[in-house]
Amino acid sequence: MKNIGILGSTGSIGTQTLEVIRRFPEEYSLTYLTTNGNIELLVKQIEIFKPEYVCIAREELEPDLRDALGNTAVHISSGRNALLDLAANNEVDLVMNGLVGGAGMEPTIKAISAGVDVALSNKESLVMAGGIINNLLQIHGTQLFPVDSEHSAIWQCLTGEDHADIKKIILTGSGGPFRTKPIETFEHITKEEALKHPNWDMGAKITIDSATMMNKGLEVIEAHWLFHLPASAIEIVVHPQSIIHSMVEFADGSVKAQLGLPDMKIPIQYALTYPHHLPADWERLDLTQIGELTFESPDLNKFHCIQLAYEALEKGGTAPAALNSANDEAVAAFLNGAIPFHQIPNILEEAINNHEFDSDPDILAIQEVSTQISKFIQDKLSVTA
Amino acid sequence: MKNIGILGSTGSIGTQTLEVIRRFPEEYSLTYLTTNGNIELLVKQIEIFKPEYVCIAREELEPDLRDALGNTAVHISSGRNALLDLAANNEVDLVMNGLVGGAGMEPTIKAISAGVDVALSNKESLVMAGGIINNLLQIHGTQLFPVDSEHSAIWQCLTGEDHADIKKIILTGSGGPFRTKPIETFEHITKEEALKHPNWDMGAKITIDSATMMNKGLEVIEAHWLFHLPASAIEIVVHPQSIIHSMVEFADGSVKAQLGLPDMKIPIQYALTYPHHLPADWERLDLTQIGELTFESPDLNKFHCIQLAYEALEKGGTAPAALNSANDEAVAAFLNGAIPFHQIPNILEEAINNHEFDSDPDILAIQEVSTQISKFIQDKLSVTA
Numbered sequence: 001m002k003n004i005g006i007l008g009s010t011g012s013i014g015t016q017t018l019e020v021i022r023r024f025p026e027e028y029s030l031t032y033l034t035t036n037g038n039i040e041l042l043v044k045q046i047e048i049f050k051p052e053y054v055c056i057a058r059e060e061l062e063p064d065l066r067d068a069l070g071n072t073a074v075h076i077s078s079g080r081n082a083l084l085d086l087a088a089n090n091e092v093d094l095v096m097n098g099l100v101g102g103a104g105m106e107p108t109i110k111a112i113s114a115g116v117d118v119a120l121s122n123k124e125s126l127v128m129a130g131g132i133i134n135n136l137l138q139i140h141g142t143q144l145f146p147v148d149s150e151h152s153a154i155w156q157c158l159t160g161e162d163h164a165d166i167k168k169i170i171l172t173g174s175g176g177p178f179r180t181k182p183i184e185t186f187e188h189i190t191k192e193e194a195l196k197h198p199n200w201d202m203g204a205k206i207t208i209d210s211a212t213m214m215n216k217g218l219e220v221i222e223a224h225w226l227f228h229l230p231a232s233a234i235e236i237v238v239h240p241q242s243i244i245h246s247m248v249e250f251a252d253g254s255v256k257a258q259l260g261l262p263d264m265k266i267p268i269q270y271a272l273t274y275p276h277h278l279p280a281d282w283e284r285l286d287l288t289q290i291g292e293l294t295f296e297s298p299d300l301n302k303f304h305c306i307q308l309a310y311e312a313l314e315k316g317g318t319a320p321a322a323l324n325s326a327n328d329e330a331v332a333a334f335l336n337g338a339i340p341f342h343q344i345p346n347i348l349e350e351a352i353n354n355h356e357f358d359s360d361p362d363i364l365a366i367q368e369v370s371t372q373i374s375k376f377i378q379d380k381l382s383v384t385a
Numbered sequence: 386m387k388n389i390g391i392l393g394s395t396g397s398i399g400t401q402t403l404e405v406i407r408r409f410p411e412e413y414s415l416t417y418l419t420t421n422g423n424i425e426l427l428v429k430q431i432e433i434f435k436p437e438y439v440c441i442a443r444e445e446l447e448p449d450l451r452d453a454l455g456n457t458a459v460h461i462s463s464g465r466n467a468l469l470d471l472a473a474n475n476e477v478d479l480v481m482n483g484l485v486g487g488a489g490m491e492p493t494i495k496a497i498s499a500g501v502d503v504a505l506s507n508k509e510s511l512v513m514a515g516g517i518i519n520n521l522l523q524i525h526g527t528q529l530f531p532v533d534s535e536h537s538a539i540w541q542c543l544t545g546e547d548h549a550d551i552k553k554i555i556l557t558g559s560g561g562p563f564r565t566k567p568i569e570t571f572e573h574i575t576k577e578e579a580l581k582h583p584n585w586d587m588g589a590k591i592t593i594d595s596a597t598m599m600n601k602g603l604e605v606i607e608a609h610w611l612f613h614l615p616a617s618a619i620e621i622v623v624h625p626q627s628i629i630h631s632m633v634e635f636a637d638g639s640v641k642a643q644l645g646l647p648d649m650k651i652p653i654q655y656a657l658t659y660p661h662h663l664p665a666d667w668e669r670l671d672l673t674q675i676g677e678l679t680f681e682s683p684d685l686n687k688f689h690c691i692q693l694a695y696e697a698l699e700k701g702g703t704a705p706a707a708l709n710s711a712n713d714e715a716v717a718a719f720l721n722g723a724i725p726f727h728q729i730p731n732i733l734e735e736a737i738n739n740h741e742f743d744s745d746p747d748i749l750a751i752q753e754v755s756t757q758i759s760k761f762i763q764d765k766l767s768v769t770a
Contacts, residue, residue: 161660162661249670251665253648253669254541254655256641259641260639260640269637273637275545275547276547277546278550278637282638284638291680293680296676
């Protein structure tokens, strides 16, 4: 029996993780669930999965949660610090970090430092603090299992292989909803258009990241830290059908790929069941039905965010954290209607160029950069508003 | 330093194996080379690779070979028995069996029984005597490394995986030169048309097998013995570009594939360097250049040989050996102009139905079936000629 904690249990990754766990009642037991503020869904999850602890990040909602639950055996807490305490709970064997954005970084660090393995959907953890996290993994002898479909694909392709034999990794991306849209029309993109992903059903933040292709840029940085490869050995290929989830090319020119229908439940389940593939009854990939898979190079002119991510990775230090924090703010601003879609890369570039660069930051310096950047963008937006 | 023996060094697989070995002079030393009768090429190979032993299968050519070599340190022998003796030479760490057709089976058995690992390009060994070979591998603690691009792909996809997690394997095939040709026109197919494979540069026998798709049928039987899977867990998908060389679907719906340009040197090198991928300077796969990969179900009506192979596998015993021997004869007859292309499956079916079936044959019984079948087809052809 594996004890599982889920950070962000009411979000897209969290609910799918619970769907997987529900199918293996003999294998997994839930130690804790956390939500930002979705009381209704959390209450249902508590009834079904009977976790020992729950935490609601929005402190002011704790009384409502207690009212909704009535008499219950579950331990209830609230607020950011309580969430970080749960992340550090070492009764847990594996924590699924399904938090969204930079807020997911510190819980990852808490879990690893407590000796708990992390199934990481929150790519921002590695984007912002990959070097620090890799050090902590070594110190505490803990493991990080990628949940992103691309990184799960690479991880699966590398099973049983010697890392020294890797020539490069190839991250595939659908190209998002605007792959074929002329750049001249980007200024008129609406929120509704940007939220319509052609293949994947994901949360709002990551769906916008997919539309700007920043998602792919962040994945390059994530891949760098997960697989210990330089930027020059990490390529992006656009593959609109999202069937090949990523690939590894070896020194002899042999390429391994992992494929599947675009369903996050496969990488989520694999992170839980690794190194095994447990049975699942969901729909199977049938390539004869799909008929064709296509591939093209990404348009770096249209999707400047990709270029920004490679530059930040090359620069190192606080640059990727600055990029990520600026992106969190810019995406939120776009979703709130505060900025148009095509302004996102410009805002990121400006924010990165204006932050106080530190070539060897500790976690406090990274958090400081994050605060600085948030303030910079919010100030800028309030001036232009 | 690994000592290598090559059975069929002047053939397509043999010459490509030597190309690979030439790039790693520190890693491999050649113990022996054998040829059917290509003295000119063998002499060149002896000069470059300096093997300890050579054998020419056509006994009557030994004097010519001795003349061509003059004074030399290499041990020369000739004839089938001498070839079998070399196959059993246990100074060798790995033998590459690049022989063509059923004649390759006995050398495989000799090598395994001498405790020598075999890199197997000769799929007929497993098609005819898979059960016997698997027993011998266990008894002698030897290993079989697939060289066929499809089986090498599956082998690579299974690296580090638990076989219990396999749901099925998917063998890809180009569909050969007649994939889109209407069945009504099959009776007019010429030898030249059948020898033109769209993607792979291979020997004549295997190129015809590719045109009838019997090659894919034999590969299903080969896969059954290599990967210990029932016929129902082995699928064929037609993939005209020959970029995905085969796939494995796991219990969770995750699919792994191995890809590369259609170049036998990759699987040949991997069989030599396993478990590592050593550097190679040949051309790399670039999916953005290839643009699209397509997939379709095989047309079992047009390519009846596939159906015959599944039936032989289900029937077991001597049925696959009979199928294989009949196919060796039928392909030779087609190449000699004795039968038209579209008659190949009919001849196979008749030969299988008329052989003396044995449900649990030993190696002598298999060889007896082979002789019977050859005689049956030759008699039949001399009557109709």
